[in-house]
Amino acid sequence: MSLSLESALAELRGLQAMLNEAAAEAQEVEEGDEVEWQAQRLLEPDHCSRLSVADLGGALAVGYRGSEYEGWGEFLELLGRPGIAPHIVQLCISGPDEGANGLKEWDFAPLIAASPDFSGLRAFQVAISDPGDHNQACVTEDQLPALIGSMSALRTLELPQAPEPGFFALDLPALRRIRTGGDWRTRGFIAHLAEATRLPALGFVDFTDSSAPFLSLRPAEAPEWDSTPFADYERLFRSSVMERAWGIRLRNARLSEAEYRALAAIRPQCQFSVVLSAPHVYVSHWGKTDFPHRHLLPFG
Template identity: 60%
Template sequence: MTTMAQALDAIRAAQQALNQSADEQWDADDASEARLRHPDRCARLAAVDLGGALAVDYYGDDHDGWALASTVLAQAGIAAHIAQLRIAGPDQGANGLKTWDFSALIDAAPRFGQLADLQIAISDPGDHNQATVEDGQLPALLALMPALRNLVLPQAPEAEFFELDLPELANLRSGGDFRTHGFIHHLAQARRLPSLGFVDFTDSLAPFLSIEPQPDDWGTTPFEDYERLFRSPTTERLWGLRLRNTALTEAQYLALQALRPRCQFSVVLAPPHCYVSHWNRSNFPHRHLLAFG
């Protein structure tokens, strides 16, 4: 079996490969110095020995750098030592997607038996690129991590997530894109998350991007799903619930709180950024958010 020291050596070797890859991006004799002047252009894979397990961080691009890093993490002897895994990257390029592909891990199917904390960074409202995981990969990925206690995802997981046995999962946060995958509907029916105590859910961004009707798969969560959740045994176990960018009225928020008065229920309204130069267009969905006129 791979020892902790061997796992650390493998991660350090991967960083050297990432450094070399970064140097090759520069057409100059001082490639190494250029890499140090622009550290965000160099993907990094780092590990800290917590005394019995590793905390691992990847920060970099979602293509070449991540492909190399994920190949290392897919090794069973390394995965077995990881207690925390955090994945993030810079917001670079024009508007688009920053898509994390976990096929290397899913295909190798290592067991992350000690992994208690997985964080895949959520997009900031001001980002140009929306962070996301490849469609359909989250359930298969999370099935490799039965000991999870804390989970942060850039988007709501698919319905198959609720078929997983995650007996220790206590905290769950999901970012938002244009699809909710019926998250609140499925959460109300969840039977395999007995330790879940706090949920932070971001609803669809669609209403904040256009006042025009959107495709059905961009729809926001209806009030009826939230009401069903608040009446369910799931919320009876929750000590806290935070909702972001929900398309609800003040009266509906108050009605939900009345169903679970002991639940720490809070709301965050943080729509995506928009360019001021676009404000003279008729299809401007943010006007009602300008509190000072």
């Protein structure tokens, strides 16, 4: 079943009422207490799940900001309805940093099961955690290849973690930019990218290496929890992928100055920059716990 753009827009705009109802049900608001509950809820509007929809003139830009629990299921159910996804050219997912240290996990299983037609989607973003956040944003393990597989026309992609190796088996002929946030594992992203053959238009890579070295003074127990080795970066810079690309940005790579300069020498025409965006560390923990902190003191 196909829907007109106007019908799809109307359904998406109607979702906000559903999100508000879902929030009330989750909090078990009793009849007669709705007004007081709503007044308290609006004191912290950033914690209210909300949907933004813009008609760009023939296609839709859709954004969800809110909880990965309350309202999330309703949002995915609507995206999975026949006729909605084909009209969306931009899809952005984000939410506030809530609760104690842990994960902010986005589970796309219901949407993947619905097999929506995202053939018109050009930009997909799941927000990357800020280094000062208490919770690490992520997409449920092993879901990214199946999810992105329905987005064959993507031009820009931003993810809170490096995707699994299955990502590189996807045909993404129009993908021009990719940015990945960093969690505790790299999933061999750089090594796989060096061998990639299905990303012919890729022009810019923004990769965040493992955060593990910034979370413990002890060496990683397994390679998958460690930083990307220089040899993998070197293979990437010598690959046909970087021969076509115009730029690369590395965040939190555990490389020496000599290694950075060696990579730059391989591709002197490539815009190559480096960023340090390590996770925050409480000052009260400096020197008393297993958390490194010297990298936070570049001025002594």
